[in-house]
Amino acid sequence: MSKRKPSRVHDTLIIGAGFGGLGAAIRLQQSGHQDFIILERSDRVGGTWRDNQYPGAACDIPSNLYSFSFAPNPDWSRTYSGAGEIFGYIKGLVEQFKLGPALRYQQDVTGLRFVEEQGYWEATTAAGDCWRARAVVMAAGGLANPGWPNINGRESFAGKVMHSARWDHDYDFSGKKVAVIGTGASAIQIVPELVKQAGQVKVFQRTAPWVLPRMDYASPDWARKLFAKAPRSQQLVRDALFWTHESVALAVIWNSPLTRVTERVASAHLARQVKDGWLRRQLTPHYTIGCKRVLISNDYYPALQQPNCKLITWPIDCINERGIRTAEGIEHQFDCIVFATGFDVQKTGTPFPVQGLGGRELAEEWQGGAQAYKSVNVSGYPNLHIIFGPNSGPGHNSALVYMEAQIDYAVQGIEALLRGDHAYLDVIPAVQTQHNLELQKRLARTNWNSGCKSWYLTADGFNATMYPGFATQYAQQLARFELADYRAVDRAAPAARRAAG
């Protein structure tokens, strides 16, 4: 129940002040729409890049591509910038586009409900506020909440526990015995840094990742100056990076001769950096490259071979108050356990209850796996635009390219709603069903669905996360908001609306 008076009905409510939410605000603003509010659960903007500030945190896509095309930054310090710099860029967007007045901090949304009679969405927050708007951009973030592994006794450990997505910068690792659970994207960035600080590091691996070399270089001064003076030159670099990454789709999304070539490159990288046969064997993946997220690192393998580091591949039996017991019968004791176990990615639910037309619950409908239309809209939940909704994940290109396409599509949808003065625009169910049938048919032929277990899939193997194609194709399908795909209900005719519903 809200404690305070509900807000007036805004045009748009944006949930989340990370890349997605701020990007949507900027594009709305640039389209001439100023009446929006951004709700942020924390006291700062930044989303994933505010929360993921662990040592070594950096982007896996070159910064010139991992930034908005409508907000270029000529000053990236490296090819792959660190989390701090990316966080700085996001904070800079607020100043550059004067978004401050629209931001409402410490507004953790607890529920979202479509009030059909009045044709607006109502968001309640943990702070007791109630916000209303005709359209909603839900940019709550796919990687917003830490994911914890299901290990017996996880809560019983008496030492320090840390999650990569909620790093405790005050904890002193010097001389400490540290466990790192997980060998995904976060872990391979954390381990090289921890090995420099801690007394002993043991890395618990369940599945070996494919690791490619990282072409990371400091940006030369002349390039920064050139980009500042001639933004077109930076755009050219961005285009080149985009098409290079696009070509990678042929290797990682589908099983092709290029897949073998990429596997060879990764194997050669492993062979060059790891001489010991057994360690190399332990670090050799057993699945097709691309099935799980492909990682890039030059310092992960060397870090594992430092005298104070050890890779443990025995299955974990349980965690107790002293450490981790593994199936080879040994209790590995630690001062600190770092969970680099990724995020609780919403594949079958929603971050908070979302109630659509006729009181339908989105989480209930997504129980078997999330589905949407073009990953942005969901039938029965009108005027709701999801950033990084179902099947919008890239495996080979910048997430921000996908995000920009989603944002622009959402802005077009909001414009169509406001321009037509409709009560709502709701995806026609048959259109959504057909879209998903085709999507799943295409997904069945991808490496993601080739048999390995990954965070892309539900427990039943349903892929609700990835888009089975090129970024170009993805952006293409979102380029035009086709009104014909939606049921438009007039604001002036509630009775007719009910009859139509």
Next chain:
Amino acid sequence: MASIDLEKMLVKIKESQWALADIDWDAPGAERITPEQWPKLKAFMADLMWIEHVGARGFAAMAKKAPDDTLREIYTYFHAEEQRHANAEMALMKRWGMLEDGEALPEPNINLRLVIEWLDRYADKMPLYVLGAVIPMLEIALDGALCKFLLDTVDDPVCHEAFEKINGDESRHLGVGFSVMEMTGYNKSFIKVMQMVLPLVDPRLLLGIAAYMPLLNKMRDNIVEMGLSEQKLYEVMNKFERIGGRTADGRRNPWFQIIKHHARLVVDRGNKIYHVPVDAAVKITGLIPARLLPAVPSWVHELTWKPTA
């Protein structure tokens, strides 16, 4: 088809985990090892812990070959469990004062060393059905038999406690082993059977056979030297034929047939054609100086008698 539900088996395996720390290695009873037993037992235990590791390395290779995630995870556990057995056996050796300087690994005999070398080089390249038949045989013939003999001779309650746990694990290993043997023999046509036999002409496998045969005879000699009945070893080996051949699918597996016939040769001491050359091979391999063998693989250094790390 598999005669056991592998999903349920994986759950059972996860629920049956134990650790070295669950056993009080300093509890009374170590003094029950007699001075006469001590030297022979020391050699016996060293071989036993290395045999566990032959199984461990085999399971590691099978995990790579497993046709699905469930079986892969089961074999990953089995690999770790065999290592746990080796660790526990080292902890017993430590308890009985059999480790030279408290840290060192016991030395494996030369035939074991050759098998370990072969496994490390070639096991990952062998098809699942070959390993899937050889490993249950080794588990029955060596691991199973040796454990049984040990419990018949050693009176230390801590040893019995440890082996109660070890044998619990081994029974699951054998259950899965025979089930997979049936699975790989399921509904095979003549052509498929012939394809499965084809690796017999693979020189890498021939090398493996050349290491495997003397190992069995060497272990037989060791057991006899310990004063144990050779007949008991053969009875246990016959179990392979009895259990593996209980279903038509199991019998249709050509590798079951090959291993079974080989086991018959091993237990038939009157068969000079087999035993004279193999016994000679035991003698000849015994002459190979340790320095001629390549360095031990780094997984060897994972072994530890310490319950915590």
